[in-house]
Amino acid sequence: MKKNKVEDWLKKKRDFRESLSPTDLFEGISNNSRTALSASITLVESQNTDHRKAANELLQMCLSRSGKSIRIGITGVPGVGKSTFIESFGKVLVQQGKKVAVLAVDPSSSVSHGSILGDKTRMNELSAMDEVFIRPSPAGDTLGGVAQKTRESIILCEAAGFDVILIETVGVGQSETVVKSMVDFFLLLMLSGAGDELQGIKKGIMEMADALVITKTDGDNVRKANQAAQEYRNALHLFPPNANNWIPQVFTCSAYDNTNIDKVFRVVTEFEAKVKENGHFDLTRKTQDKKWLKETLKELILNDFFASEVHTQALKELEKEVVDGKLTSFQAAEKLFKQYKDDGGV
Amino acid sequence: MKKNKVEDWLKKKRDFRESLSPTDLFEGISNNSRTALSASITLVESQNTDHRKAANELLQMCLSRSGKSIRIGITGVPGVGKSTFIESFGKVLVQQGKKVAVLAVDPSSSVSHGSILGDKTRMNELSAMDEVFIRPSPAGDTLGGVAQKTRESIILCEAAGFDVILIETVGVGQSETVVKSMVDFFLLLMLSGAGDELQGIKKGIMEMADALVITKTDGDNVRKANQAAQEYRNALHLFPPNANNWIPQVFTCSAYDNTNIDKVFRVVTEFEAKVKENGHFDLTRKTQDKKWLKETLKELILNDFFASEVHTQALKELEKEVVDGKLTSFQAAEKLFKQYKDDGGV
Numbered sequence: 001m002k003k004n005k006v007e008d009w010l011k012k013k014r015d016f017r018e019s020l021s022p023t024d025l026f027e028g029i030s031n032n033s034r035t036a037l038s039a040s041i042t043l044v045e046s047q048n049t050d051h052r053k054a055a056n057e058l059l060q061m062c063l064s065r066s067g068k069s070i071r072i073g074i075t076g077v078p079g080v081g082k083s084t085f086i087e088s089f090g091k092v093l094v095q096q097g098k099k100v101a102v103l104a105v106d107p108s109s110s111v112s113h114g115s116i117l118g119d120k121t122r123m124n125e126l127s128a129m130d131e132v133f134i135r136p137s138p139a140g141d142t143l144g145g146v147a148q149k150t151r152e153s154i155i156l157c158e159a160a161g162f163d164v165i166l167i168e169t170v171g172v173g174q175s176e177t178v179v180k181s182m183v184d185f186f187l188l189l190m191l192s193g194a195g196d197e198l199q200g201i202k203k204g205i206m207e208m209a210d211a212l213v214i215t216k217t218d219g220d221n222v223r224k225a226n227q228a229a230q231e232y233r234n235a236l237h238l239f240p241p242n243a244n245n246w247i248p249q250v251f252t253c254s255a256y257d258n259t260n261i262d263k264v265f266r267v268v269t270e271f272e273a274k275v276k277e278n279g280h281f282d283l284t285r286k287t288q289d290k291k292w293l294k295e296t297l298k299e300l301i302l303n304d305f306f307a308s309e310v311h312t313q314a315l316k317e318l319e320k321e322v323v324d325g326k327l328t329s330f331q332a333a334e335k336l337f338k339q340y341k342d343d344g345g346v
Numbered sequence: 347m348k349k350n351k352v353e354d355w356l357k358k359k360r361d362f363r364e365s366l367s368p369t370d371l372f373e374g375i376s377n378n379s380r381t382a383l384s385a386s387i388t389l390v391e392s393q394n395t396d397h398r399k400a401a402n403e404l405l406q407m408c409l410s411r412s413g414k415s416i417r418i419g420i421t422g423v424p425g426v427g428k429s430t431f432i433e434s435f436g437k438v439l440v441q442q443g444k445k446v447a448v449l450a451v452d453p454s455s456s457v458s459h460g461s462i463l464g465d466k467t468r469m470n471e472l473s474a475m476d477e478v479f480i481r482p483s484p485a486g487d488t489l490g491g492v493a494q495k496t497r498e499s500i501i502l503c504e505a506a507g508f509d510v511i512l513i514e515t516v517g518v519g520q521s522e523t524v525v526k527s528m529v530d531f532f533l534l535l536m537l538s539g540a541g542d543e544l545q546g547i548k549k550g551i552m553e554m555a556d557a558l559v560i561t562k563t564d565g566d567n568v569r570k571a572n573q574a575a576q577e578y579r580n581a582l583h584l585f586p587p588n589a590n591n592w593i594p595q596v597f598t599c600s601a602y603d604n605t606n607i608d609k610v611f612r613v614v615t616e617f618e619a620k621v622k623e624n625g626h627f628d629l630t631r632k633t634q635d636k637k638w639l640k641e642t643l644k645e646l647i648l649n650d651f652f653a654s655e656v657h658t659q660a661l662k663e664l665e666k667e668v669v670d671g672k673l674t675s676f677q678a679a680e681k682l683f684k685q686y687k688d689d690g691g692v
Contacts, residue, residue: 042606056676056680059676060676060677063674077424078423088614088678143489152676202651216491286668286669289668289669289674290665290668290669290675291434292642292675292676292679293661293664293665293668293675293678293679294661294679296675296676296679296680297661297679297682297683300679300680301647301648301651301681301683301686302644302647302648304683304687305647315639315640318639319636322632322635322636322639323635323636328409329635329638329639329642329643330402330405330406330638331406331637332639332640333638333639333640333643333646334402334642334646336643337643337646337647337650341650
C-alpha cells in the first residue's frame with residue numbers, strides 16, 4: 001500500500017473506533033504512516049496489561065527494521081538553548097536529506113506535569129516539516145520506566161524509516177547517564193560565562209560527551225565563548241583517552257547567526273565513520289543492550305509485584321501502620337518482603 | 347561513658363581489628379562519638395549481606411533517638427555556589443548553638459567516580475568544626491539505592507544528636523525529587539542572569555522550593571540579583587498555594603559579603619513553627635514514610651533477585667545471547683522473567 005492509502009485506511013478505522021492491531025500498526029509504520037507511529041508510541045507508553053502485550057508484539061515485528069539510524073543524545077542545563085539548537089540542527093539534517101525524529105527523556109515531567117518538548121511551538125518550523133517527527137517525553141513514576149519507553153520509541157521511529165534520532169534531556173544528573181546508555185553520540189551544550197567555566201559543570205557529564213558545543217556564540221558573546229571553548233579543550237586533555245579512540249570535539253555555535261550548526265553533523269558523521277571502522281559502534285550498542293536487558297528485567301519484576309492485588313492490599317495496611325507510628329517504613333517494608341518470600345517468591 | 351572514653355575505646359577496638367557490633371556502634375553514637383558515626387554510615391552503605399543485617403539492627407536501635415532534627419535540602423545548578431553557601435550557612439547555624447550534619451545525594455557519583463562533598467577542602471572552616479559532621483554522597487548503581495543510604499544516614503546523624511541536617515544535591519532533575527521526599531524544608535539556590543530568568547529553571551523544581559535564594563549578590567551583581575528576586579516573586583504568585591499554607595520566600599544573599607545568610611535560618615525557623623502548628627510538619631513526614639516504605643520494598647525485591655546465583659548465572663547466559671545478536675534485550679528479559687515466575691516467583 002502507498003503511504004497515503006495506509007494513512008487514510010488507519011484514519012478511517014479510528015473514525016469508526018476500531019482498534020488497531022499490532023499488525024495494522026506495523027503495516028502503517030512500514031509505510032511511513034505518521035498516524036501509525038503516533039498510535040504505536042502511545043501503545044508503548046500505556047501501562048495497561050493488554051496494551052503492553054500488544055506493544056511487545058509490535059516491537060518484535062519492528063526489530064528487524066530497526067537499528068539503522070544514528071542516535072544522538074543532546075543535553076545541557078536549562079537556559080542553554082536546547083530547543084533553539086534542535087530547531088536549527090534539525091533543519092540542517094533535513095537539508096542533508098535526513099528524516100529526523102526528536103524524542104525526550106524528562107524524568108521530572110511526572111512531578112511538574114510539564115515536559116520538555118511538550119510545547120511544540122518552541123520548534124515552530126521544525127515541527128511543521130514532513131521529514132520530522134517530534135514527540136514529548138513520556139510521563140512515568142521512575143526514570144527507568146520513562147527511559148524504557150523512550151528506548152522502545154526509538155525502535156518504532158527507526159522502523160518508520162527515521163535515520164537520525166535526537167534524544168533531548170535536561171539538566172545535570174541521572175537522566176544524562178540514562179540517555180548516554182541509549183545513544184551512539186552524546187552532545188553536551190554549554191553556556192559560556194555561567195559560573196566557573198571548568199568546575200561549573202560536573203566532570204562526570206563532561207566525560208560522557210563526544211562533543212561539547214558552546215551555544216549562543218553571537219553578538220557580545222563571541223570573545224567569551226571562544227575563550228571558554230579553549231578552556232574546555234585544555235580541560236578535556238586531562239581526561240583519560242576514550243576506549244573508542246575518539247577525541248571529544250569542542251567548538252562554538254550560534255543558532256541565531258546559524259554558524260557552525262552544520263559542523264555538528266559533520267562531526268557526528270566523522271565519529272560514526274571512525275567507530276564503525278574500529279568496531280566500537282557495535283560494541284557500544286551491545287553493551288547498551290546488556291544494560292537494557294537488566295533494566296527491563298527490573299521493570300518486569302517490580303511491575304509484576306505491584307500488579308498483584310494481594311501485595312497492594314498488604315501495602316495499604318502497612319502504610320496505615322506506618323502513618324499511625326506503629327511501624328517504621330523500614331520495618332514495614334521488611335515485613336511485607338518476608339511475607340512475599342514466605343508465599344513462594346524466589 | 348563520657349564521649350572521650352567511648353572514642354578511645356572504639357579506636358582501641360579498631361586498632362586491634364576487632365569488629366564493632368551494632369550495640370558498640372549504638373553506644374558510641376549515643377555518646378556523640380564521631381568514630382562510631384562514621385563507622386555506622388560505612389556499615390549502612392555496605393552491600394555485604396552480613397553488614398546489611400547489622401545495619402538494620404543498628405538502625406532499629408537508633409530510631410527511638412531520631413526524628414528530632416530539622417532536615418533541609420539544598421539544591422541549585424552547578425556553579426551556583428552550593429559549597430560556599432553551605433560553608434557560610436553552616437557557620438551561622440553553629441553560632442546559633444546547633445550541631446550540623448551535611449550529607450549529599452549525588453546520583454552521578456557512580457559514573458564520575460567523583461562526588462559532591464567529596465572534597466571537604468571546599469568547606470575548609472566548616473569541616474574543621476567540632477559541631478559539624480560532613481559526609482560525601484554514597485556511591486550506588488541506582489538513585490534509589492543512593493537515596494536509601496542517605497535516608498538511613500539521616501537517622502544515624504539524628505541519633506548522634508545533630509539537630510540540623512543539610513542534604514546537598516546537584517542540578518535539575520530526578521535527584522531533587524528524591525531529596526525533597528526526605529527533607530522538611532527545601533531550599534533552591536539560583537544565579538541571577540544565567541539564561542532566561544523565569545523559563546531557565548524548570549517549573550517543577552521551583553514548585554518544590556520553600557525558599558528561593560539568589561546567591562552571589564555582591565559587587566556588580568546586586569542590582570541584577572534584586573531584579574531577578576522580584577521576577578521570581580511575581581512568578582511564584584502564579585503557582586497554586588501550598589497545602590501547608592506556607593508562601594515560599596524569595597531573597598538574595600552573598601556568602602562573600604555574608605549578607606542574608608542568617609536570614610535563611612530565620613526563614614527555616616518561621617517555616618518550622620508554622621507547619622508544626624498547622625499539623626503539616628507531621629503530615630509531610632508521614633507521607634514521606636509511605637513513599638520510603640515503597641522504595642525500600644523495591645530495593646529489597648531487586649536486591650534479593652540479583653543476589654541469587656541462579657538468576658545471575660541465567661542473566662550472564664542471556665547477556666551472551668544478546669551480544670551475539672540471537673535475542674534482543676527485551677526478549678531476553680522476558681525469558682528470564684518467565685523462568686523466574688515459573689520457578690515460583692509470586
